[in-house]
Amino acid sequence: MDAFRTPTRARTTRARLYVPLAVFACSAALLAGCSSGSGSSPAKKGTTTQAAVPVAADGLQDDYLKVIKDVLPSVVQIQASSDLGSGVVYDDNGHIVTNAHVVGDEKTFKVTTANNEDEQTATLVYAYPEQDLAVIKLDKVPDGLRAASFGDSSKVEVGQIVLAMGSPLGLSSSVTQGIVSATGRTVSEGSSGGGTGATIANMVQTSAAINPGNSGGALVDLNGKVIGIPTLAASDPSLGGGTAPGIGFAIPASMVTKVADQIIKDGKVTDSGRAALGITGRTVVDDDYRAAGVAVVEVEDGGAADKAGIAPGDIITGLGDTGITTITSLSEALAADKPGAKSAVTYTRDGSEKTVDVTLGEQ
Structure with missing residues (x-):
């Protein structure tokens, strides 16, 4: 698994891949009714002392508890024949949205x-x-099945x-x-080990732990709205290929609802909103074995x-102002565009560089 190439483009590992589970013990001091040692005043007979709980902290905890009570019944566990993931109840008819890499090639779950x-x-x-x-x-x-409520991911703030x-x-x-x-991260998922190889734009980056099995679950705000579907965790070679703590990614709710609504209505995606060149390509290298287009x-x-x-x-080396060196960089550049947009494509043919304006199609 690889680390980030740039601050906004990361290669990631699917959140459902299994890794060893580490269980950490923690301790907490119980303050209510406890003396603090020398220098403290004895409690009066017949009374007890209790540590004050800050009002703000108490209110935040109540918010957490309410959101968990409201949303957790809408989050399910999905078991394929050999893999495990999560899902979110989408409507009262039993539709559940999840990640494509959770379902893989299987039809029943x-x-x-x-x-x-x-x-x-x-x-x-x-x-x-x-x-x-x-x-x-x-x-x-x-x-008792309860559908989740999806929020407006355009209003999500760092x-x-x-x-x-x-x-x-x-x-x-x-x-x-x-x-x-x-917000607004463009992330490429690996295709090895059953991954889809998707390049996904506008993802929400979060410090909430995204572990194997979280894929397809819910990323929820304190209003109880699902703002994203946790999908990927960044990886770091310095950790021996393990996931980088505190760097996870979720597909924004706006894209989730757009795709899910089409699937439920038409049985497929009819309007992807994803730009395409309409080619099949492969990465090539130069004489120094460096990716060159x-x-x-x-x-x-x-x-x-x-x-x-x-x-x-032809060898494509640029899309708009973005240099293209690999098939991944081309996918990421296209992810930033929309179908119908015009973009200049730079390519070489028989050693000569050419540039042509292209009206992008739809994937």
């Missing part, structure tokens, strides 16, 4: 809800690996307190807390590149 230990069965509706999202549907809707809910390492109904540490292997008939005259054998 076992689901455990927070308020019912009996396993439920569910069937895949549609998986959309390009955005690492999927929707499954419970075969029978159990009593520093906002959030809770991550899911089933890390199989520990169902677990909650971790942190803050939103950045993307060679066009195939061109989609009638696609954006085809209409602009780009052909197999």
Whole structure:
């Protein structure tokens, strides 16, 4: 697993990959009714002393407890044949949204809800690996199933307190807390080990612990709104390839609802909102074995590149003002654009550099 390439572009590991679980013990001092040693005044007979709890802290704890009580029943555990992940109840009809890498290539699943230990069965509706999202549907809707409420991810702010809910390492109904540490991240998921290889724009970065099994769960604000679906954890080679503590990523709620609504209505994604060139490409290297561009292997008939005259054998080296050295950098540059936008594509053909304006298509 790799560390960040730039402050805003990271290669990451899927949050569901299994790692050893470390259990840490902690101690706390019970202040109520305790003396503080020498120099303290004895308590009067018949009375007790109790440490004062700051009003602000007490109120924050109440907020936490209310959010957990309201939202946790909407977070489920999803068991595929060999993998475990999380999901969020999307509506009262039993639709559950999760990550595409959680469902993989499977069609049926076992689901455990927070308020019912009996396993439920569910069937895949549609998986959309390009955005690492999927929707499954419970075969029978159990009593008490509660749909989550999704928030407006455009209003998410750095520093906002959030809770991550899911089933890390199989520990169902677990909650971790942190803050939103950045927004607008473009992140590329690895394709090895069952990953989708998706490049996802506008992700929410959080310090809330995102562990294996959290994938597909809920990142929730203190208003009880789901603002994202935890999906990835950054990795750090200095940790032996382990995940970097406190750097996780969630797909923003706006994209989750856009994709899920289409899947539920049409059985597939009809409007991805993702820009595309309409090519199949591969990374090429120069004489020093350094990544030097993307060679066009195939061109989609009638696609954006085809209409602009780009052909197999051309080597793309730039998109707009962004230099292109790898297929990942091309995917990340496209993720920042929208279908229908015009962008200048720089490429080489037979050793000559050319630039052409391309009207981007849709992935």
